[in-house]
Every structure is written in C-alpha cells, then in structure tokens.
Amino acid sequence: MIKALLFLLQLAFIFILSEAKSSGLQPQAAKSFNISYLQSATSCSYTVVITTSCSSPRYTRDQISISFGDAYGNQVYAPRLDDPSSRAFERCSSDTFQIYGPCAYQICYVYLYRTGPDGWKPESVKIYGYNTRAVTFTYNTYIPSDIWYGFNLCQNASSSHQLSSWKWFMYVIIGLLFLVL
Missing domain, CATH: 2.60.60.20 (PLAT/LH2 domain)
Structure with a gap:
C-alpha cells in the first residue's frame, strides 16, 4: 500500500515539474x-x-x-x-x-x-x-x-480547462498521500 502511494507521489511530482518547465514559453x-x-x-x-x-x-x-x-x-x-x-x-x-x-x-x-x-x-x-x-x-x-x-496561445485556450483539472487531480492525490502517511 505504501509503495503504491509513494509511486503515485513520484508521478505527481514528475507531472508538476514537467508542467512548470513547459510554461516557460x-x-x-x-x-x-x-x-x-x-x-x-x-x-x-x-x-x-x-x-x-x-x-x-x-x-x-x-x-x-x-x-x-x-x-x-x-x-x-x-x-x-x-x-x-x-x-x-x-x-x-x-x-x-x-x-x-x-x-x-x-x-x-x-x-x-x-x-x-x-x-x-x-x-x-x-x-x-x-x-x-x-x-x-x-x-x-x-x-x-x-x-x-x-x-x-489560442490553440491551448480550449485545453486550459483540461490542464487545470489535471493539476487539481494531482493536488488531491498529493493531499491524500499526506493524510495517509
């Protein structure tokens, strides 16, 4: 159980770091x-x-x-x-x-x-x-x-809601991990 949570935590951090790098347009x-x-x-x-x-x-x-x-x-x-x-x-x-x-x-x-x-x-x-x-x-x-x-950035305008949904999803996962650990 803890290994699975740690794996999810690593995935969340990788996602957040990759999004931060791509925002430097x-x-x-x-x-x-x-x-x-x-x-x-x-x-x-x-x-x-x-x-x-x-x-x-x-x-x-x-x-x-x-x-x-x-x-x-x-x-x-x-x-x-x-x-x-x-x-x-x-x-x-x-x-x-x-x-x-x-x-x-x-x-x-x-x-x-x-x-x-x-x-x-x-x-x-x-x-x-x-x-x-x-x-x-x-x-x-x-x-x-x-x-x-x-x-x-117009082509990204319609997908901005999707990105923010993913970001919030990752924050929820991280929050749950901290509660469980």
Missing part, C-alpha cells in the same frame, strides 16, 4: 500569420503597455507594428507604433498605446513586427481590453527584422 516566428484577415470594425479600445528591455539599444529608429487577437478570429492591428519624436521604445522604458479595433474576447496571441537597422528588444507586452482580462506576454529577446514574431 518563448516567442516564435509566425510563418503563416496573415494581416489580410483583419476585420475593419473599430468599436473597442485596448491599452497596450510595451516595456523595452534594459539590454536593448539605447533607442531605435526601427518601425514597430503590433497585432493581437482572440481564438475567434477577432484581430487588432496597429501598423506603426514607433515615433522617433516621442522617444518611444528607449532602453528601460515603458510606452503606453491606445489602440482601437474589433471587440475581442480573451486575448490569446500577440505578434510584433520590426523593420529597420537598429534592432530592438522588448521585455514584455501587456494588453488590457474591455471584454478581456489583462494579459502579459514576456519576450525578453530581440525581434528579428521583417517577420511577425510572438506568441499564439
């Missing part, structure tokens, strides 16, 4: 991302806070664009966030943008597009919207030139 190039699918409605407002890394160049003259959306095809696009006269995207700074676009549900993807000679390293992108919880995407890497680069 990295941004990736979006090879199939297409801006032409964008909707033209502009009925909702979003606040986007982009923090530039302290290891980024002191400033950038690069052109920076953003696109984000939900799992239902609602996409928001801002073609040019950069403005050299506003000193946007300087090292160790945060810039806040008001962006208008179609109303979306929970934001589950964000892509940045950079073109220019300087390079730029965002730390994070945080998006606030009327129908959504605030969501933060941590980049902490240089954005390659001339390609949409970021995160798409």
Whole structure:
C-alpha cells in the first residue's frame, strides 16, 4: 500500500515539474500569420503597455507594428507604433498605446513586427481590453527584422480547462498521500 502511494507521489511530482518547465514559453516566428484577415470594425479600445528591455539599444529608429487577437478570429492591428519624436521604445522604458479595433474576447496571441537597422528588444507586452482580462506576454529577446514574431496561445485556450483539472487531480492525490502517511 505504501509503495503504491509513494509511486503515485513520484508521478505527481514528475507531472508538476514537467508542467512548470513547459510554461516557460518563448516567442516564435509566425510563418503563416496573415494581416489580410483583419476585420475593419473599430468599436473597442485596448491599452497596450510595451516595456523595452534594459539590454536593448539605447533607442531605435526601427518601425514597430503590433497585432493581437482572440481564438475567434477577432484581430487588432496597429501598423506603426514607433515615433522617433516621442522617444518611444528607449532602453528601460515603458510606452503606453491606445489602440482601437474589433471587440475581442480573451486575448490569446500577440505578434510584433520590426523593420529597420537598429534592432530592438522588448521585455514584455501587456494588453488590457474591455471584454478581456489583462494579459502579459514576456519576450525578453530581440525581434528579428521583417517577420511577425510572438506568441499564439489560442490553440491551448480550449485545453486550459483540461490542464487545470489535471493539476487539481494531482493536488488531491498529493493531499491524500499526506493524510495517509
């Protein structure tokens, strides 16, 4: 009986450790991302806070664009966030943008597009919207030139309930083990 409980305990720890390792997501190039699918409605407002890394160049003259959306095809696009006269995207700074676009549900993807000679390293992108919880995407890497680069967690949105159910199941098993031992 105790051997079986110890085996279940080991399985629970392995599961929790593997889930913790997989949560450290990295941004990736979006090879199939297409801006032409964008909707033209502009009925909702979003606040986007982009923090530039302290290891980024002191400033950038690069052109920076953003696109984000939900799992239902609602996409928001801002073609040019950069403005050299506003000193946007300087090292160790945060810039806040008001962006208008179609109303979306929970934001589950964000892509940045950079073109220019300087390079730029965002730390994070945080998006606030009327129908959504605030969501933060941590980049902490240089954005390659001339390609949409970021995160798409939409395919995981429908399975997130399953993962949390598994997590709770493992916590219950661990709790029972501690009660029995």
